[in-house]
Amino acid sequence: VxxxxxxxxxxxxxTNKMLGGPAEGLVEMVLTSAPDRxxxxxxxxxxxxxxxxxxxxxxQRPPEWEHLGYLGPVxxxxxxxxxxxxxxxxxxxxxxxxxxxxxxxxxxEGAVYDDGTSDADKADDGVPPGGTHTYVWPVPxxxxxxxxxxxxxxxxxxxxxxxxxxxxxxxxGVMIITRAGMMGEDGTPTDVDREFVVAFAEIDENExxxxxxxxxxxxxNPASVPRIQTFADLSFxxxxxxxxxxxxxxxxxxxxxxxxxxxxxxxxxxxxFEVHAPHWHGQTAVARRMRxxxxxxxxxxxxxxxxxxxxxxxxxxxxxxGPHLNFGMSSLFVVE
Numbered sequence: 263v264x265x266x267x268x269x270x271x272x273x274x275x276x277t278n279k280m281l282g283g284p285a286e287g288l289v290e291m292v293l294t295s296a297p298d299r300x301x302x303x304x305x306x307x308x309x310x311x312x313x314x315x316x317x318x319x320x321x322q323r324p325p326e327w328e329h330l331g332y333l334g335p336v337x338x339x340x341x342x343x344x345x346x347x348x349x350x351x352x353x354x355x356x357x358x359x360x361x362x363x364x365x366x367x368x369x370x371e372g373a374v375y376d377d378g379t380s381d382a383d384k385a386d387d388g389v390p391p392g393g394t395h396t397y398v399w400p401v402p403x404x405x406x407x408x409x410x411x412x413x414x415x416x417x418x419x420x421x422x423x424x425x426x427x428x429x430x431x432x433x434x435g436v437m438i439i440t441r442a443g444m445m446g447e448d449g450t451p452t453d454v455d456r457e458f459v460v461a462f463a464e465i466d467e468n469e470x471x472x473x474x475x476x477x478x479x480x481x482x483n484p485a486s487v488p489r490i491q492t493f494a495d496l497s498f499x500x501x502x503x504x505x506x507x508x509x510x511x512x513x514x515x516x517x518x519x520x521x522x523x524x525x526x527x528x529x530x531x532x533x534x535f536e537v538h539a540p541h542w543h544g545q546t547a548v549a550r551r552m553r554x555x556x557x558x559x560x561x562x563x564x565x566x567x568x569x570x571x572x573x574x575x576x577x578x579x580x581x582x583x584g585p586h587l588n589f590g591m592s593s594l595f596v597v598e
Contacts, residue, residue, distance in 0.1 A: 263309050263335060264317055264350040265357045265421070265433060267472075270306040270332055272503055272510045273590070279512030280578075280592050289511070292500055292589060297482035299500055302510075305472040305479065306432035307353045307421075309334025317350050326456070329516035332508030333461060334435025337419070338449035339364075341406040341442040345399040349389060355471060356388035356423055357433055362564075363417035364399040364437070372397060373422035388423045406439050407566075410551060413444040413451040415566050416459065416528035429533045430469040432508070434461065436528060454568075455523040460506055460514075462531050462538040462559055462581055462591060467501040469534075503590070504581070510590030517579065517595035525569040531559040538591075539582035544573045545597070556582060571597040 273293050278285045285293045295301030311321040311334075323330065330336070339345045349359050360372035368379045374387035389395045407415045417437045421428035436459050438449075446452045467473060468491060477484045488497040506514045519525050527547065531538050538559040546555045549567035557565050580592035 263311055263337075263347055263359070263435075265307050265353040266310050267305060267307050267353050270304055270308070270432065270508060272302045272304070272505060272508065273513050275513065276302065277511070280594075285511070289589070292503075293511070295480050295482065298486040298488070299497065300467070300476050300480045300487075303480060304467055304470070304476045306332065306470070307357065307428075307472075308332050308432045309359075309435050311335035312350075315348055317352070325516065327516070329514060330459060330507060331505075331514065332432050332434075333459065334419070334433070336459065337435070337437040338440070338445070339401045339437065340440040340445040341401055341403050343401045345401060345437065347397045347399070348394060349397060350394045351389040351391055354391055356390050357421040357428060358386060358388060358395075358423050359397050359419055360422035361397075361399050361417060361419045361437065363405045363439065364401050365405070366397070366399050370397045370399060373425075401439055403442075406441050412526065412566060412568055413453050414438055414440040414526065416530065416564050418530060418562070418564060420533075424471075426466075426469050426533060427471050430466045431471045432465075434463075434532065436530070438528065451526070453524065454526045456519050456525045457528065458517060458525070459528045460530075460540070460579075461508075462529065462536075462540055462586075463503075463505045463508065464532065464534050464536050464586065464591075465503040465505055465508070466534050467503060468498055473501075504586045506579075506591060506593050509593070512593055514593035517593060518598065519571055519595070520598050521571055521574050523571065525571060527567045527569060528564070529557060529559065529567060530564040531561055533562055536561050537583060538586065540579070541582045542569070542577065542579050542595070544575055544577040545569055545571050573597060 358372035421433035547569040
């Protein structure tokens with residue numbers, strides 16, 4: 263897995279696909295550049311998978327996983343495994359990989375703070391540009407699903423050198439951990455036909471390491487862009503991106519399934535001041551031992567939901583928090 267710097271387009275068509283027409287009003291301001299604003303394209307850092315330790319060939323995502331968007335590759339294991347990740351930093355500043363849920367020794371934590379360690383135990387704290395580090399994460403029973411849950415659950419991983427800046431820069435991904443004996447040959451749980459991973463992510467580009475780079479690259483007159491860190495300022499708000507996997511206003515691709523399939527959704531929030539209410543139209547799911555069509559997410563919360571779609575059609579999947587919905591946290595999913 264490598265950290266890569268990319269140009270990320272939050273709405274590749276430049277339109278509000280949810281309404282089937284051009285962007286208007288404040289939405290147009292979010293999606294278009296101008297002398298005093300950046301627009302819809304930002305420089306970001308993302309995790310990407312390579313085929314081997316030479317890091318010469320990036321792995322191409324299959325169509326069923328194109329919906330991951332800016333998220334890193336799905337890492338998989340079952341209870342009793344040990345996950346080993348060779349991380350290479352191809353970005354221009356130090357980054358790490360920090361996991362949730364699993365075990366790790368100090369040299370595989372991927373988070374910098376004064377923990378009393380030194381030397382090799384600090385090598386994971388910030389991998390420099392061009393550097394590599396091997397993270398080793400044993401998967402104990404408490405990292406897997408409980409007896410009352412399904413056969414698999416999700417844990418996120420992310421950079422944790424300066425966590426708010428790293429995550430807003432784009433460095434997030436997930437691990438899917440399966441109960442022992444329930445993992446198929448392809449790594450997926452044997453009792454599930456299709457999986458989807460969706461981050462309800464309010465990405466604060468004001469907090470990204472690349473904020474000044476983005477102003478200089480995409481604003482028509484960089485000197486005219488306000489550098490004000492307050493929610494009350496419009497310029498600040500225009501750099502808050504309400505996304506699902508890094509896509510806004512209906513641009514999240516690949517949410518397609520068949521009627522009657524066993525579908526598992528792994529849904530989570532990110533690290534800003536966030537509360538989300540993911541809502542599927544036309545279907546229901548079972549989460550937390552309750553049937554529902556709306557979930558609740560707070561900052562960095564992770565929820566697994568099981569669905570057997572029974573109502574064919576094209577349906578809305580969105581956050582029910584008003585400002586999030588109005589500013590792009592919405593997509594479509596298709597049941598065939």
